[in-house]
Amino acid sequence: MYRQILIGGEAGQGIAKAAEILGKAFVREGFYVFNYRDYPSLIRGGHNFNVLAISDEPIMSHEFEGHDIVIALNDDTVVKHAAEMKDNAVIFAPNRVNAEKKISVDTDAIIKELNVPRIMENTILIAAAWKYFGMPFESLEKTIREELKGNEAAVKAARKGYDAVDAGHAIDEHPERKPRYFISGSQAVALGAIASGLDLYIAYPMTPATPVLHYLAALQTKYDYQAIQLENEIAVANAALGASYAGAMTMIGTSGGGFALMGEAMSMQGMSEVPLVAYLAMRNAPSTGIPTYTGQGDLKMAVNIGHGEYPKVVVAPGDPREAFERTIEAFYLAYKYRVLSIIVSDKHLAESTYTIDEFSPRVNPSRNIIDVVPSDYKSYEITETGVSPRAVPGQADVPVRATSYEHDEYGYTREEGEWAIKMNDKRFRKVKYMAEEIARLEPVSVYGEGNNVIVSWGSTKGAIMDAIKRLKGWKFVQVSYVEPFPVDQFKDAVKDAERIVLVENDVTGLLGQIIAEKTGIMIDERVLRYDARPLTPEYIIRRL
């Protein structure tokens, strides 16, 4: 069973909120819902739309083909999306919108009668669509109360919309109702950070990383941490290093342009070994690119951020479940090994909402601050694992140092070659221990069975998972840890493959380049999408 609803209108007409409410109501009824959000970089006007993919089985992508219902808040939505409709599909729209196959809802009359703001047209129309699919009003009502914080006028408006149409196209298959989660990648990253013991989130707004700042700001009082916006990304990264040095569990977040500005500070992380977690939400690039659309073009920037050589962790979740769990792992590894952990997401994962059955974090992060500071404490003590015991300033009457210069064990500046060798060796000794640990964190996942293999990473997971369900003989190998690269696990996952196809949302196949560098495996067959739109199952299947 599969149904697809498109909701479109201008920015400011409540398109995204309407989709969220309708999607959540379907989840409440036991369906799996994937909610794709498409919007231009503006605040009023333009064309915004969401696509809700609804199924009785897990679904993590949308098709852009075959809408069952289009909810059109304006004429533009009809013009742009009528051709994508199924033959028996209908358009729900206010009287003013011109369309064939239209089920008109007299929103003007309802708004006038109830004396509610015009933005409630969205609520009226989703209620009409809800009725059309034969769904019970009560679950929509409950969802509206949750999402609009007890707005009773909205509930009344929804009731009017619900009563205005007939159940024309009831969904017969009704899955069992089960408690699930309806959550976006951004929300999952934010919750993962909180669960990790976050003390400070420091950021500067940039799409599509901003939602994490918003969610964390909204929850800071409840969970007793702070979300702080500083003057620019350079301040953010350097302040975060200071905060983490002084003992706070600290995370920063930005998109590609902001991360480029943070590069020098990321390099300082490498030298100073101050633990830090960075959230990188990619968007279409280079440069300003297409700011509110997606892309995976920053993978190698993440792997190579900052001048010089230093160990780091780059982890790329593929859905909100992974976003939550991998964020916790990022904290765990950063604070255990005193390294930079970069969580790489993108607009598609960050701003799409998924239905998740369960979460199951594998690790429990800790500050890893030593209980007793020896009187001869060395901030950069050379140890077998390369990890120096961590103390913080103010803890004991022994100076704690962090430095951007090459240094000795106490953190004093040293320019002798001997110290450069000792400290580089110390820093890179961590990699072996991190890699062993990462090997236990499922750095490579294999889904499905077959001799043909799709290799990919990050948010493309959704479209690929839905594609291989319809393909025979294909499996999907997902790389989640890109640095340190899980060489053995990857080789093992592709060893019997007859065909290997690289699927990425970028121009040059960045993961493919990294695989070639790390494993010697050259992947010649590639499906690369770089129109700033996310991959869909159809897009992949047609090109295999």
Place this chain on the structure above:
Amino acid sequence: MCAMTPNDLNTPAPITWCPGCGNFGILTASKMAIAELINEGFAQRKDFVITADIGCGAKIYDYINVNGFYGLHGRTIPPAVGIKLANPELKVIAYGGDGGLLNEGISHLIHAARYNSDITVVLHNNQVFALTTGQATATTEHGFKGKSTPLGTFEEPLNPIALTLEAGATFVAREFAYDVAHLKETLKAAIKHKGFSLVEVLQPCVSFHDTTQYFREHVYRLEEDGHDPRNFEAALKRAREWNYDLNPDAGVPTGVFYVSEDRMSYEEGWPSVRKGPFWKRKRERDWQEIVSLYGVE
């Protein structure tokens, strides 16, 4: 417990400043100020953190035996702000030069003053990039001919006193590096001040910008000239008396231009920061309760 002396704050690191460098005055006054504040019971040694960026003055990180964060060029302030947010009990002193604070990292100076972050910024102002062998900075006087400016500079020097006053700093002072006694007292007052404090130190660079004689002849003390540091407009007027050109007719005011305790500090504005050092807190958050925020039943 024995009284702490400035020499107790020495480190084994060899000092690499040029003989006669103004930075020696800043180092001596800093160690004296910290030792006296410890002896007076204001704080313990473990509570002091210094941050530095990159430049000659920044080498002070290696020379004072307290907690230290040796950051990137122009970035002495952001880590200081971050340290203070993570642990508001720490006394944070951010050392930086005119190049780092007024060229590369000027946004941080303006914003930290605006936030009223409770840190002390010590501006080593030698009016030149010294560690890179003598280029003009934002405070270099008109007509300075350096290796990167053989035609002579013609830009207007920036006035960090007037700038930080306008930006919202609540303690603004200027001292002369060779007047260690006054510098020490002003540093102590700045460190004790709750809110953002700037101490500009006029610091001759004996190798690339030797202003020793000029300052010896032109500095005067504000407190001896009837200045009221509680009067913001008077402070701005005094700030504008000298424009950083080495004008033979100018008097160069030193001492405290402005002090105000009226504004809340940045750290006081954050409820979770106010509760004290984060590192002491046990976090026992239940992840299942957290994900339930997006649960649908």
